[in-house]
Amino acid sequence: MKTHVKALVVGGGAVGTSIAYHLAKRGWDTMLLERDELTSGSTWHAAGLLPYFNMSYATTHIHDYSIRFYKGLEAETGLNPGFFVVGNLRMAQTDARMDEYRLYATTAETCGVPYEWLTPDEIKARWPLVRTDDLKGALFHPTDGYINPADVTQAMAKGARQFGATIERKWQVDGYEWTGSEWRVTVTKMAEKGGNLVATDEQAVITAEHVVTATGNHAQRTARLLGIKIPAIPVEHQFIVTEPDPALVAWRDAGNPQHPVLRDADAKWYVREERGGWILGPYERGAPARFEYGCPDSFRADLFPLDLERIEEEYMSMIHRIPSSEQVGLKDDFNGPICYTPDGNPLLGPAPGLRNMWLAEGFSFGITAAGGTGHYLAQLMVDGEAEIDMGSLDPRRYGDWMTTEYAARKNEEAYEHVYILHHPDEERPACRPLRTSPAYDRQRRLGAQFGQVNGWERPNYYGPEDAPDSFDHDARSFRRGGWWPHAEYEARAIRERAGLIDATAFTKHLVRGPGATAFLDWFTCNALPKVGRVNLTYALSSAGTVRTEYTIVRLAEHEYYLVSAGAWAAYDHDFLVKAAEDKREEFGWIDIHDVSTQWGVFALAGPNARAILNDVVKDADPATVLSNKRFPWLSARDIELGMCPVRALRVAYTGELGWELHHPIEMQTYLWDLLMGAGERHGMALVGARAQNWLRQEKSYRAFGTELGRDATPLEAGLDRFVDLSKDFHGKAAMEQTGIRSKCVTLLIDGPEDADPWGREALYDGETRVGRLTSGGYSVVFGRSIGMGYVRPELAVPGTKLQVKMLDRRWPAEIVEESPHDPTNARIRADG
Known part of the structure; x- marks a missing residue:
């Protein structure tokens, strides 16, 4: 066995073998270790489905690559991966489900994924065994289907060997040690004994420049060995195999093709053919998480007892949809662990706090994602960045506040929600509320309907004060949901009077020390502000794309306060700290602290914002403390509002006169009450994140995670004025x-x-797709829908007429000038 490699991949399932294949193909000396046999984890009992359907732009690309990649494996390796291109029929029983498919379809178009629409009559004509009288229609993917998980894994393993990779079985990793330049990985030889897998006395040490963990059900053990948190915990997934169905057998004997993979999302199941019978895979309520604190060493290619009562409803609905299956007996059953994460997306990318350690964990659709995972992770590792923005899959999207209990309960919820309508404005209720600002109870009593960002509860909008709970599911829609008129009122209030927004979830860092100025000047692309001033700037990736966005406040010559997106706290912290460590010898000592939980933030904006603050500010000359002369735009000052000391920043993400009021978190309820009292006299409204999202688009303010990401440079994002x-x-x-x-x-x-874009839609110039939206909403100023997105450079001219694909139609759209509302920023700079 080799004792030194460029890359060590730990885990021999479909994901691990794909990563080994693609790294070896890129020329890296790669070894894969598997503690048992290849495919002995969840891969062996996977149903092998390859569904395109996913609302994520990055994940859609990953799935698309997998499907195309698998089709070429046999020609490359000589091994048939068992790919049956039968298509995928996703049926809808309701109009809302069809709206979901229409939204997904325009996302698919942005990635070049083919699809077809079918009516109930067209479904019945092509597949007469399927009952269609209660369907609204279906979305059909003709190019995907299902694959044999073991065969495709072995084909990728052979391909990896052909490119020079080494695959070693029956070796378990028992320790990781970072030496400062490489990983020392302690491994133990495993052996069969009485049907169990047991450790022997044989050990070895492998040194590797990079390590990738793809350990599946054993992710919690991996987390302990690395000293980090990995919220990948398995959930039970059952599927059953029926005896041959005579009607199906007769259908095939007559020369008809296989049925596509059938998905009745409203009934929460998939069905596909299996040797003349059917495989039913439900996603039922009540499926429990397993192995929260680690998979037992004795658990190999094992299964759990079947719980038929738990899936009775889904089983009966299969009989309803395929009536001929009623007389068919059960031949086999499977109930095995499938890893999930709290949001259902895998953890793919750098491990938090560690160097050259990469995670590929939490794949609930591992066979579908395996091929693309290897491809794009290899790009990330070899090239520094992938060609698509992988931020939505980054393991650092979760912080250290997350516990095992949280992950287990959210993973159960993610499983249950596989087929629940995925509204773009969905807010899932499990484990909430957890992280709350002090003003939370006051906001809730006033009708706040909350969303979750990095575990924090943040008002999305304010509904009626007698709203029954904080998770108003009935307000959601693929069109204008019940929240829409509340958000419109709030947006108008800021444009016409004033609004108060709770922005406590912002990520906040204190960066100081002799090396801080030189470091931040190198780390960010804009000129650093002077003391007491504020600048918007960007930290770039090694590929020159936008890695993160910062509002930087210069508190002193070598002391800075950095504010960034709340959803990316651990992501930003890890990048910032690692970059500072790399440059400490060059620039000098740098002290970095995450102070997010020490500071609350209220954003006050609107034409009456200054009048509201004037009522509560304490100063020797309160009439002038907030004037342009003493407190100009893009400056920061320490002021006193009543008895609360406030670090006030004169910035406003809404594009109106306004301030961000950063305050000691323990004084938040006092400051809230103070501002509410003053605001009442000046028509102030409470405003949530949805109205703010509309308002920032009227100013063409880019948002990180939508317009800004690791697939576009700041110059492509139109941020030239922030690049020095x-x-x-x-x-x-x-x-x-x-x-x-x-x-x-x-x-x-x-x-x-009755609908606005969500920021996932394709853009067309005639019949040619020329770009995509990244944000969308409604403009109260213009009385029209609004969106932001990317188009071909030659089209990025005000006045260009395009079309947006929404609800399966193309609607007229026009590119407008930057900051269409108040392009000269006269309102932001207003004096008083």
């Missing part, structure tokens, strides 16, 4: 070399009367 090309900064050369592949624009849209 006179200085050197991280990613500059790569940014300039990339050029302009596409350009970010703002569009006003004449869409349907």
Whole structure:
């Protein structure tokens, strides 16, 4: 066995073998270790389905790559991966489900994924065994189907060997040690004994520059060995195999093709053919998480007892949908562990706090994702970035606040929600509320309907004060939900009077020390602000794309307060700390603290914002303390509001006169009551995140995670004014070399009367797809739908007429000038 490699992959399921294949193909000396046999984890009992359907842009690309990749494996390796391209029929019983498919379909178009629409009559004509009288229609993917998990894994393993990778079985990792330049991995030889897998006395140490963990059900053991948290915990998944169905056998004997994979999402199951019978896989309520604290060493290719009572409803609905299956007996059953994460997306990318350690864990659709995972992770590792933005899958999207209990309960919820309607505005209720700001109870009593960001409860909008609970599911829709009129009122209030927004979830870092100035000047692309001033800036990836967005406040010569997106706290912290460590020898000592939980934030904005603060500010000359002369736009000052000390920043994400009021978290309820009293006299409304999202689009303000990400440079994002090309900064050369592949624009849209874009829609110029939306909503200023997105550079000109694909129709859209509302920023700079 080799004792030194460039990359060590731990885990021999479909995901691990794909990663080994793609790293070896890129020329890296790669070894894969498996503690048992290849496919002996969840891979062996997977149903092998390859569903395209996913609302995530990144995951759709991953699935698309997998499906195309698998089709070429036999020609490359000589091994048939057992790919049956029968298509995938996703049926809908309700109009809401059809709306979900229409939203997904336009996302699929942005990735080039083919699909077809079928009516109930067309379904019946093609597959007469399927009952269709209660269906609204279906979405059909003709190019996917199902695959044999063991066969495709062995084909990828052979391909990996052909590219020079080594695969070693019956070796278990028992320890990881980072030496400062490489990993020392202690491994133990495993052996069969009485049907069990047991450790022997034989050990070895492998050194590797990079390690990838793809340990599946054993992720909690991996987490303990690495000293980190990995919220990948298995959930039971059952599927049953029936005896041959005479009607199906007769159908096939007559020369008819296989049925596509059938998915009745409203009934929460999939069905496919299996040797003349059917495989039923339900996603029922009540499926429990397993192995919360680690998979037993004795658990190999094992299963749990079947719980038929738990899936009785789904089983009966299969009989309803395929009536001929009623007389068919059960031949086999499976109830095995499938890993999940709290949001259902895998953990793919750098491990938090560790160097050259990569996670590929939590794959609930591992066979579908395996091929694309290997491809894009290899890009990330070899090239520094993938061609698509992998941020939504990054393991650092979860912070250390997460516990095992939280992960287990949220993973159960993610399993249950596989077929529950995925509204773009969905807010899942499990484990909530957990992280709350002090003003939470006051906000809830006033009708706040909360969303969750990084575990924090944040008002999405304010409904009626007698709202029954904080998770108003009935307000959701693929069109304008019940929340829409409340958000419209709140947006108008900020434009016309004033609004108060709770932004406590912001990520906040204190960066100081002798090396802080030189480091931040290199780390970010804009000029650093002067003491007492504020700048918007960006940290870039090694590929020159946007890695994160910061509002930087310069508190002193070498002391800075950095504010970034609340959803990306651990992600930002890990990147910031690692970058500072890399540059400490060059720039000097740098002290970095995450102070997010020490500071609450209220954003006060609108034409009456200054009048409200004037009523409560304490100063020797309160009439002038908030004037442009003493407190200009893009500056920061320490002020006193009543008895509360406040670090006030004159910025406003809504594009109106306003301030961010950063305050000691323990004084939040006092400050809330103070501002509520003053605001009442000036028509202030309480405003949630949804109205704020609309308002920032009227100002063409980009948002990290939508317009800004690791697949676009700041110049492509149209942020030239925030890039100081006179200085050197991280990613500059790569940014300039990339050029302009596409350009970010703002569009006003004449869409349907009852719907607005969500930011997932394809953009067309005639019959040609030319871009995609990244954000969407409604403009109270223009009385039309609004969106932001990326188009071909030659089209990024105000006045260009395009179309947006919404609800399976193309609607007129026009590219408008930057900041269509108040383009000169006169309202933001208003004096008083």
